[in-house]
Amino acid sequence: MPAVSDCINMLDSETKAVETPEDHAEELRLWLRLLTCTTLIEGEVRGRLRQRFDVTLPRFDLMAQLDKAPDGMTLSDVSKRMMVSNGNVTGLVERLVESGHLDRRTSETDRRVQVIRLTKLGRGEFRKMAAEHETWIADLFADLTPKDVRELMRLLAKTKASAQKSAGRRRT
Amino acid sequence: MPAVSDCINMLDSETKAVETPEDHAEELRLWLRLLTCTTLIEGEVRGRLRQRFDVTLPRFDLMAQLDKAPDGMTLSDVSKRMMVSNGNVTGLVERLVESGHLDRRTSETDRRVQVIRLTKLGRGEFRKMAAEHETWIADLFADLTPKDVRELMRLLAKTKASAQKSAGRRRT
DNA sequence: CCAAATTGTTTTAAGCATAAAATGTTTTTG
DNA sequence: CAAAAACATTTTATGCTTAAAACAATTTGG
Numbered sequence: 001m002p003a004v005s006d007c008i009n010m011l012d013s014e015t016k017a018v019e020t021p022e023d024h025a026e027e028l029r030l031w032l033r034l035l036t037c038t039t040l041i042e043g044e045v046r047g048r049l050r051q052r053f054d055v056t057l058p059r060f061d062l063m064a065q066l067d068k069a070p071d072g073m074t075l076s077d078v079s080k081r082m083m084v085s086n087g088n089v090t091g092l093v094e095r096l097v098e099s100g101h102l103d104r105r106t107s108e109t110d111r112r113v114q115v116i117r118l119t120k121l122g123r124g125e126f127r128k129m130a131a132e133h134e135t136w137i138a139d140l141f142a143d144l145t146p147k148d149v150r151e152l153m154r155l156l157a158k159t160k161a162s163a164q165k166s167a168g169r170r171r172t
Numbered sequence: 173m174p175a176v177s178d179c180i181n182m183l184d185s186e187t188k189a190v191e192t193p194e195d196h197a198e199e200l201r202l203w204l205r206l207l208t209c210t211t212l213i214e215g216e217v218r219g220r221l222r223q224r225f226d227v228t229l230p231r232f233d234l235m236a237q238l239d240k241a242p243d244g245m246t247l248s249d250v251s252k253r254m255m256v257s258n259g260n261v262t263g264l265v266e267r268l269v270e271s272g273h274l275d276r277r278t279s280e281t282d283r284r285v286q287v288i289r290l291t292k293l294g295r296g297e298f299r300k301m302a303a304e305h306e307t308w309i310a311d312l313f314a315d316l317t318p319k320d321v322r323e324l325m326r327l328l329a330k331t332k333a334s335a336q337k338s339a340g341r342r343r344t
Numbered sequence: 345c346c347a348a349a350t351t352g353t354t355t356t357a358a359g360c361a362t363a364a365a366a367t368g369t370t371t372t373t374g
Numbered sequence: 375c376a377a378a379a380a381c382a383t384t385t386t387a388t389g390c391t392t393a394a395a396a397c398a399a400t401t402t403g404g
Binding site for chain 2: 355
Binding site for chain 1: 359360361362363369370
């Protein structure tokens with residue numbers, strides 16, 4: 001809500017057309033806090049994955065996507081799910097195939113498409129990592145009550161929807 | 173709260189010593205949602221900064237830190253504030269000095285220390301970008317009510333504290 | 345005072361990430 | 375059916391990011 005002094009100029013013509021220098025400091029602070037939380041947790045998880053399993057976070061994330069898709073995924077599926085660029089996935093997959101964690105083959109029905117899956121090795125290693133990973137996350141959020149968790153879920157869902165709408169408005 | 177069937181084995185010896193396979197799926201889902209929100213907004217901001225001002229997000233973030241510190245900051249201050257590695261800052265600063273946005277000098281009192289400041293050019297450009305940036309953020313969060321914003325701020329503060337505590341526990 | 349620890353920064357090596365252009369494939373459409 | 379559009383992926387160029395080691399300067403404790 002703008003202070004009265006900021007609204008004086010709203011009075012001189014049609015209200016809707018007049019620009020008011022609005023104060024969005026609260027939203028900005030919210031965004032910075034959101035970013036801080038994510039960076040903090042992400043850094044912690046990254047470090048633990050490296051120390052404990054000598055694996056990078058992007059590799060873990062990619063394997064997590066594939067673990068949920070026993071029949072495999074195409075590179076663009078992965079790219080959309082992980083919200084990263086196509087070229088990024090190409091390189092990530094390359095390294096994971098190289099290390100024997102992923103299997104990659106060209107689709108029979110569409111020769112543009114590459115389908116990737118976890119190998120037995122990849123799935124085994126991922127499951128071990130995922131089990132520990134889950135306890136790290138639980139520990140990082142340990143001070144939140146179940147009610148806090150529910151409330152955060154709700155508000156973040158609303159945030160996501162709002163951001164998607166805004167992003168969509170821009171592209172249109 | 174574990175289901176009854178998961179708790180059977182808690183009965184056979186001292187309760188506290190027995191491992192129960194606890195379910196932390198809710199926290200995991202919360203973490204993924206948090207990450208999704210951040211990635212979404214970050215990507216949007218990154219794209220707008222590039223299109224509108226041909227500047228990268230890290231450069232913008234660094235300038236934002238310096239704008240709040242008229243007397244300059246040391247590289248490790250910046251590194252801590254931005255929660256990135258030292259080496260990262262070195263390179264980032266190098267490029268911004270090169271482009272004339274930053275001024276860098278060795279401290280008079282401690283020759284290990286590099287103090288960096290925004291140049292006049294850097295400050296001017298940053299202020300322009302920051303003004304627009306703030307409207308983008310406001311738009312991205314537009315569907316949240318003031319109450320939502322307050323509540324998210326509170327819950328994220330609690331989350332940050334929880335994560336910091338957990339991270340600290342590990343290092344100890 | 346001086347060796348040892350600490351602090352601040354840079355370097356190194358590897359990997360991650362993006363945007364944009366290029367390549368090859370399939371689908372659409374005039 | 376052929377040209378054009380759309381699609382999936384890769385390549386290219388550039389920049390970001392990290393962890394760890396190296397380097398340099400200062401502080402500390404014996």
